[in-house]
Amino acid sequence: VLRAQTSRSPALAFRGIPEGSRDSLGHEVPAALQPPYRPGAASRLPPESRRRRYCTPRDAVLPKPPNVSAHHWVSIFAALGQLLLAGLTLWRAGNSPLRVPLALLCVDIAAWTAGAFAFDMTQSPTAALVDHVLSPLTAPLALDFVLVFVGARRASHQTRIAAFSLAGSLSATTLVGVVAPRLHGFSGSRAWGIWLLATALPTMAVALVTLVRHLSATSESEERTRTSLLLFVFAIGTLFGVTEEVGHFAPTFPGLADIGMLICALGMALIALRFRLFGSKAAAPSVLQFGGAGVVSLYRCVLALHFAGPRATAMVLATSAIALAAFAVARDRIILAAQKAERTAQLATLGRFSAQMDHDVRNPLAALKGAAQLLQRDLANPLPAIDRVDFVDLMVAQCNRIEVIFDRFRRLSRLELLRSEVDVNALILSVLARQASAVPPDVVVRSNLANDLPSCDVDPDLLATVVENVARNAIEAMPAGGTLTIATSPTPRGIPGVVIAIQDTGVGMDARTAERATDDFFTTKPTGSGFGLAFARRVIEAHGGEIAIYSQTGKGTLVRMCMPLRGGTP
Amino acid sequence: MSTPAVSDPCALVVDDDQAVAKVLAAALRQQGIAATLASSAEEALRLLDARPFDVVLSDVRMPGASGLELLAIIHRRWRDLPVVLLTAHGTCRSPSRR
Numbered sequence: 038v039l040r041a042q043t044s045r046s047p048a049l050a051f052r053g054i055p056e057g058s059r060d061s062l063g064h065e066v067p068a069a070l071q072p073p074y075r076p077g078a079a080s081r082l083p084p085e086s087r088r089r090r091y092c093t094p095r096d097a098v099l100p101k102p103p104n105v106s107a108h109h110w111v112s113i114f115a116a117l118g119q120l121l122l123a124g125l126t127l128w129r130a131g132n133s134p135l136r137v138p139l140a141l142l143c144v145d146i147a148a149w150t151a152g153a154f155a156f157d158m159t160q161s162p163t164a165a166l167v168d169h170v171l172s173p174l175t176a177p178l179a180l181d182f183v184l185v186f187v188g189a190r191r192a193s194h195q196t197r198i199a200a201f202s203l204a205g206s207l208s209a210t211t212l213v214g215v216v217a218p219r220l221h222g223f224s225g226s227r228a229w230g231i232w233l234l235a236t237a238l239p240t241m242a243v244a245l246v247t248l249v250r251h252l253s254a255t256s257e258s259e260e261r262t263r264t265s266l267l268l269f270v271f272a273i274g275t276l277f278g279v280t281e282e283v284g285h286f287a288p289t290f291p292g293l294a295d296i297g298m299l300i301c302a303l304g305m306a307l308i309a310l311r312f313r314l315f316g317s318k319a320a321a322p323s324v325l326q327f328g329g330a331g332v333v334s335l336y337r338c339v340l341a342l343h344f345a346g347p348r349a350t351a352m353v354l355a356t357s358a359i360a361l362a363a364f365a366v367a368r369d370r371i372i373l374a375a376q377k378a379e380r381t382a383q384l385a386t387l388g389r390f391s392a393q394m395d396h397d398v399r400n401p402l403a404a405l406k407g408a409a410q411l412l413q414r415d416l417a418n419p420l421p422a423i424d425r426v427d428f429v430d431l432m433v434a435q436c437n438r439i440e441v442i443f444d445r446f447r448r449l450s451r452l453e454l455l456r457s458e459v460d461v462n463a464l465i466l467s468v469l470a471r472q473a474s475a476v477p478p479d480v481v482v483r484s485n486l487a488n489d490l491p492s493c494d495v496d497p498d499l500l501a502t503v504v505e506n507v508a509r510n511a512i513e514a515m516p517a518g519g520t521l522t523i524a525t526s527p528t529p530r531g532i533p534g535v536v537i538a539i540q541d542t543g544v545g546m547d548a549r550t551a552e553r554a555t556d557d558f559f560t561t562k563p564t565g566s567g568f569g570l571a572f573a574r575r576v577i578e579a580h581g582g583e584i585a586i587y588s589q590t591g592k593g594t595l596v597r598m599c600m601p602l603r604g605g606t607p
Numbered sequence: 608m609s610t611p612a613v614s615d616p617c618a619l620v621v622d623d624d625q626a627v628a629k630v631l632a633a634a635l636r637q638q639g640i641a642a643t644l645a646s647s648a649e650e651a652l653r654l655l656d657a658r659p660f661d662v663v664l665s666d667v668r669m670p671g672a673s674g675l676e677l678l679a680i681i682h683r684r685w686r687d688l689p690v691v692l693l694t695a696h697g698t699c700r701s702p703s704r705r
Contacts (some may be wrong), residue, residue, distance in 0.1 A: 467670065
């Protein structure tokens with residue numbers, strides 16, 4: 038591990054430190070002119086010479102005052118910037134799907150940047166280990182973020198697994214090197230660097246190509262700007278990150294990873310603040326919050342440096358403690374917010390179910406109550422023109438109706454299919470007829486139903502509820518009016534079946550939201566429950582069918598449901 | 608069941624739910640109001656064409672034309688005929704918009 042620490046700093050020339058007892062031009066430097074202990078220098082020196090010349094046992098415990106160079110300030114800025122971005126993303130990104138991937142990526146970069154910096158200051162093997170174990174994970178975490186951003190995380194599941202496996206094996210081998218004598222010296226060695234490049238470069242190439250493809254497929258201007266900026270940020274991060282390992286092959290090549298990560302932090306902050314990375318509804322961290330937190334963190338860092346004196350160890354400890362304390366405070370807020378959001382979502386689902394049940398039960402209940410009141414009055418004072426037997430029969434019939442409704446809701450909640458041959462067109466027309474009064478006047482409803490549609494072996498209640506929910510979602514997505522089109526057609530190929538397509542011209546969703554739209558409890562509506570599309574997916578899949586969502590921000594959404602003609606399980 | 612006198616006020620009850628319509632009609636008859644039942648807006652319009660009514664009581668959500676559409680047609684063709692809309696939607700905003 039100690040040898041490995043030398044590898045992370047091929048940037049000696051960049052940092053202005055001459056190699057060993059020679060200057061940068063290769064001339065011998067007299068012992069009297071050789072530098073005393075300087076930060077960064079030790080990491081470039083062979084460990085034996087470092088130990089022999091500079092690192093006496095006393096120094097190891099209490100290092101001499103370091104000069105905090107411009108390079109170190111860049112490291113501090115990069116680590117703090119990434120930490121701030123992670124904290125504020127977790128805190129303020131709402132339920133954006135990018136929240137966790139971005140936070141993980143930033144924490145990883147902050148940790149290894151701080152690890153490299155701490156090693157430069159203290160030569161602590163633990164700091165080097167943090168750097169070498171966490172830096173390989175940056176590329177797969179970046180790929181994960183990009184896949185979520187373009188809405189292809191599930192479709193590219195295998196790619197993600199491969200990227201994490203390759204990088205994870207390097208991190209694991211580095212960790213094993215702590216205890217396995219045969220692997221001593223592997224961490225941070227040239228072989229380690231080659232392994233890192235071999236895993237990180239293809240991963241980042243996939244990430245960049247994915248972003249380029251998303252850019253060419255997107256027509257919305259703001260999404261194009263976001264994608265272009267992300268492409269720039271990730272390209273810079275990759276290029277600058279690579280320079281750190283090129284030092285293994287060209288010792289004079291400067292390592293610029295810290296600068297790259299600082300640019301990445303600034304770029305990501307710009308995309309999040311100015312270009313609404315977390316969506317228009319999520320409360321992105323404000324410029325004031327971000328700037329304020331940055332200034333406070335930096336000021337505390339300077340204070341720690343001042344009061345701890347030039348003792349690098351104390352300063353690193355102090356900044357770590359401050360960062361940890363900040364995280365501890367943020368953590369409580371984050372957990373509370375997450376719990377609140379989950380409770381709200383569950384209550385909203387309950388509310389939607391209750392509202393539907395209330396509506397369905399109200400009619401038979403009204404008839405039951407009316408008949409009972411008439412008979413009550415008739416008992417007290419016999420009324421003319423009342424057929425008592427008829428009214429008692431009516432009351433029993435209403436009780437049966439209510440029983441059927443509860444039975445239907447039980448099947449809805451448990452997805453118990455009660456299949457029968459169903460004319461899908463007739464089912465859709467009956468749903469549209471029931472929905473007619475709930476359609477706002479500025480929404481036009483069009484049906485485009487295929488004439489030659491075969492009948493389908495499905496649960497009519499469940500399918501009707503699905504069509505009703507998806508249609509209601511579509512209407513809610515058009516607050517300013519628009520057109521709702523419901524179309525049916527036979528499946529063009531494959532297993533014989535029926536396709537139901539429900540399209541709106543509403544606000545639409547970005548690729549990230551569309552990918553998660555059918556998740557349970559996922560909603561972007563302030564009062565939504567995330568119940569409609571998740572329920573639709575579960576019903577369609579229970580019938581052995583498939584649901585796909587195509588959406589574009591500002592243009593609308595198409596929900597396409599394919600149902601096989603005959604029963605089957607997925 | 609006795610038939611109300613010809614001079615009694617008469618109401619047209621429009622509801623696709625037969626049970627609700629039947630109870631509503633019985634309650635009206637107890638108040639001396641003759642009630643005729645229609646199970647859809649289309650049937651209600653046919654009955655309105657055939658004879659005059661004093662009031663129309665209609666459900667909002669029905670297959671085919673809704674109670675709101677029936678209201679619009681009645682207001683166009685029988686401007687002075689009062690229409691009472693009944694709905695199971697306690698929070699339905701559509702009627703208030705018209």
